[in-house]
Amino acid sequence: MIALDLALQRGEFALELTLTSPARALALFGHSGCGKTSTLLAIAGLLRPRCGRISIGGTLLFDSAAHVDVPPARRGLGVVFQEARLFPHLNVRENLRYGAPRAATAGTFDDVVQLLELAALLRRRPGQLSGGQARRVAIGRALLRQPHALLLDEPLANLHREARAEVLAHLLALKRQFGLTTILVSHQPDEVTALADQVARIEDGRLVALEGIDAFKAAVAIPAMPLDAPGVRATG
Amino acid sequence: MMPLSHAEVVALALTFKVSLVGVACSLPLAVGCAWLLARTRFFGKPVFEGLLLLPLILPPVVTGYILLIVFGHHGPVGQWLDAIGLSIAFRWTGAALAAAVMAFPLLVVALRNAFESVDRKLEHAAATLGAGPWRIFFSITLPLSLRGLVAGLALAFARAFGEFGATITFVSSIPGQTRTLPIALYELISTPGGEGGALRLTLVAVGVALAAGMLAALMLLRGGARNVAGEA
Numbered sequence: 001m002i003a004l005d006l007a008l009q010r011g012e013f014a015l016e017l018t019l020t021s022p023a024r025a026l027a028l029f030g031h032s033g034c035g036k037t038s039t040l041l042a043i044a045g046l047l048r049p050r051c052g053r054i055s056i057g058g059t060l061l062f063d064s065a066a067h068v069d070v071p072p073a074r075r076g077l078g079v080v081f082q083e084a085r086l087f088p089h090l091n092v093r094e095n096l097r098y099g100a101p102r103a104a105t106a107g108t109f110d111d112v113v114q115l116l117e118l119a120a121l122l123r124r125r126p127g128q129l130s131g132g133q134a135r136r137v138a139i140g141r142a143l144l145r146q147p148h149a150l151l152l153d154e155p156l157a158n159l160h161r162e163a164r165a166e167v168l169a170h171l172l173a174l175k176r177q178f179g180l181t182t183i184l185v186s187h188q189p190d191e192v193t194a195l196a197d198q199v200a201r202i203e204d205g206r207l208v209a210l211e212g213i214d215a216f217k218a219a220v221a222i223p224a225m226p227l228d229a230p231g232v233r234a235t236g
Numbered sequence: 237m238m239p240l241s242h243a244e245v246v247a248l249a250l251t252f253k254v255s256l257v258g259v260a261c262s263l264p265l266a267v268g269c270a271w272l273l274a275r276t277r278f279f280g281k282p283v284f285e286g287l288l289l290l291p292l293i294l295p296p297v298v299t300g301y302i303l304l305i306v307f308g309h310h311g312p313v314g315q316w317l318d319a320i321g322l323s324i325a326f327r328w329t330g331a332a333l334a335a336a337v338m339a340f341p342l343l344v345v346a347l348r349n350a351f352e353s354v355d356r357k358l359e360h361a362a363a364t365l366g367a368g369p370w371r372i373f374f375s376i377t378l379p380l381s382l383r384g385l386v387a388g389l390a391l392a393f394a395r396a397f398g399e400f401g402a403t404i405t406f407v408s409s410i411p412g413q414t415r416t417l418p419i420a421l422y423e424l425i426s427t428p429g430g431e432g433g434a435l436r437l438t439l440v441a442v443g444v445a446l447a448a449g450m451l452a453a454l455m456l457l458r459g460g461a462r463n464v465a466g467e468a
Contacts, residue, residue, distance in 0.1 A: 046360050072363040085361035089379045098375075099365025145365055 002026050002183065006042055006052030006062075015039065015205035023198035025175065025182040029189070029216070030202035036185045037082075039202070040151050043183065044079045045072035056149045057181045078142030078180075082154040084134040086126035092137050093122040099145035109144060115177060116140045116170050132163030136170055143174070149181040156191050171195055189220045240436055246412055247420035248440060254328060254416055255396035258335030259343070259389060266340055266388075270347030271373070291402075292341040300405025303334060307406070330407035331414045335396035343392040346452075350384020351377060387455035394448035398441065417441060 005018045015035040028036040041047035043054055043061065051064040056077070061070045078099075086095050096118070100109065113119050116136045126134060135155060142150060155171060156164045168191070175182065175195065186192050192199055192213075199216040201208040209219065240248065269288055273281070291299050307314045308325045317323055324330040354377050362372045378385070400418040407414040409423065421437040424430035 044364055046363070071368075072360070073366050073368050075364070077364060079361070079364040081357070081361060083357070085357055087358060087362070087376060098362070098367075101366075141365065 001055070001058060002181065003053070003055040004039065004043070006039070006049040006054060008038060008042055008047060008049040008052075010038055010047075013038075013205060017200075017202065017205070017207050019200050019207055019210050021198050021200070021210065023196070024179065025184065025195060025197045027184045027186055027192040027196035027199045028202055029186055029192050029199050029220075030208075031187055034202045035205040036187075036202050037153055040079075040153050040183065040185045044077055044151055045070060045075050056183075059148060076145075076148045078145045078147035078150045080135075080138050080142050080150070080152045080155055082157050084126070084138040086129075086134055086137055086141070088126050090126075091122065092118060092124050092126070092129070095126065095137055096122075096141050096144055099141060101146055108146070112140045112143050115173060116143075130163065131159050132166045135159065135163070135167045139167075139170065139174065143178070147180065149183065152182060152184045152195075154186055154188075155184070156186075156188065168194060189216075193217060238432060238436070240440075241433060243411065244420065244433055244437060247415055247417050247437070250328060250331075250412065250415065251397055251417040254331045254335050255339075255393050255399075257329075257332040258396045259339050259392045261332065262336040262340040262343055262392070263389070266343035266347055266392075270344045270351055271377075273344070273348045274351035288344050289341045291337050296338065296399070296401025297405050299337060300334060300402035303330075303337065303402060303406040307333065324407075326407050326410060326414060328407075328413050331403050331416060334402040334406050335399050338399045338402055339392035339396040342395050343388045346384055346388025346391060347381065350381035350388065353384065354380045383455040387452040390448040390451040390455070394445050397444050397448075 002019075002021045002023065004020075007014070007016045009015075013033070013035065015038050017035070017039055028039055030036050038047060042049050043056065045061065048069065049062065049064065052062065053060075053064070054062040059076065060066075060068055061075050062068060086092075087098065090098065096109070096112070113122070116139060118137060118140055121129065121133055121137065126137070129137065139152075139155070152171070156167055159167060172194065174180075182195070184192070184195055186195075193216065196213065198210065198212055200210050201216070201219070209215075211219065272278075273285060273288075278284075304325070305311050307317070307330065309315070309318060309323070314323070314325055322329075324333055358376055358380070359372050362376045367375065398418055399416070400422065403414065403416060404419055404422075409415045409419045415423075417437055417440065421434055421441070424434040424437065
């Protein structure tokens with residue numbers, strides 16, 4: 001269960017959002033500047049709401065009334081940012097291991113490396129990766145944190161067509177294998193329909209609709225899926 | 237040209253020791269102050285910043301005199317240090333303190349710039365991966381500031397190496413204890429027949445300053461655009 005009730009101010013922009021969703025994968029959808037990334041940052045603990053309450057999967061992360069504000073490091077979330085944010089002085093293996101709990105087994109590491117096809121990249125520095133590879137490493141790094149929920153900020157943005165297909169295929173595999181509670185921020189309808197179970201449409205910092213994928217498809221004109229990966233839609 | 241005399245070698249070795257110890261001692265405090273300036277906001281920050289830069293702005297003799305008042309045999313801290321057997325007035329440790337104080341602002345400025353050049357988004361990413369403030373600092377901020385740190389250390393070392401006014405005011409000129417290269421040079425210039433020695437020490441001072449400046453420039457030139465959270 002994803003329960004958000006938050007109000008925050010960023011300069012002139014005001015965000016007021018209240019929603020409760022039972023979805024395993026919820027998309028926050030809207031145009032640039034509507035407040036979806038601010039919402040994600042607030043959930044991650046990187047932006048402090050003026051007031052409200054944030055609870056993911058029954059874990060209370062923020063409650064202004066109860067003076068609860070769990071630090072980002074202890075929220076137990078895996079966050080994949082739009083710009084991969086890999087640590088440039090560490091190689092891929094070190095980036096992947098950065099957030100892994102000490103008790104994490106080698107098997108978990110190998111599973112994630114295999115799932116995201118990162119074995120050949122482990123010795124490389126982030127500067128030697130393509131955009132799609134960097135995004136996959138960022139996803140793997142977030143997964144190895146062993147989070148109770150995953151936050152994805154525009155995971156396919158700024159990638160060329162082949163890289164989009166590559167990353168999307170891996171996100172779908174991840175969804176099948178891990179079944180994590182996921183909050184996805186996107187302004188791409190095709191991305192939302194492929195990855196989410198429910199969609200919160202946001203405009204100007206307000207919730208316009210909370211709807212299932214079929215209702216979302218009916219409400220938003222979905223462009224033809226610009227992806228080449230065969231079976232991508234079917235597996236979603 | 238004749239090789240360095242014994243007295244010149246002693247002065248040179250003492251200057252290296254005083255500069256290295258001085259810079260090493262000021263480093264932890266400089267790191268803390270630079271981080272505060274780069275990463276926090278607090279009431280009175282401009283005043284704090286101004287105080288940190290004072291040794292750079294004040295006439296060095298004034299700084300030396302303040303050190304003498306505070307750390308001299310009759311000063312509040314000096315008396316206490318004397319009581320526990322750690323007297324620093326008129327000793328090489330006093331010269332190292334003067335070097336530390338004079339080099340401190342350069343170190344703070346260089347480190348502050350280095351910390352500010354590290355993209356905070358990387359620190360935020362580290363936080364979401366479970367890292368607390370100390371781990372973020374030592375595993376992300378500091379390694380990514382390394383070139384700025386080395387540049388700052390080089391400049392601070394050069395500043396400490398050339399320190400004259402505060403040192404001679406605070407700890408005077410005692411051969412083997414406080415007579416550093418600049419003081420020895422000044423005395424050679426003031427002594428008839430000391431021109432040869434003065435020239436030799438001048439060349440050494442220029443060489444050290446040039447090496448430090450080149451190292452700093454190399455670090456600063458090659459350190460750009462590496463610490464940002466780009467696509468990769």
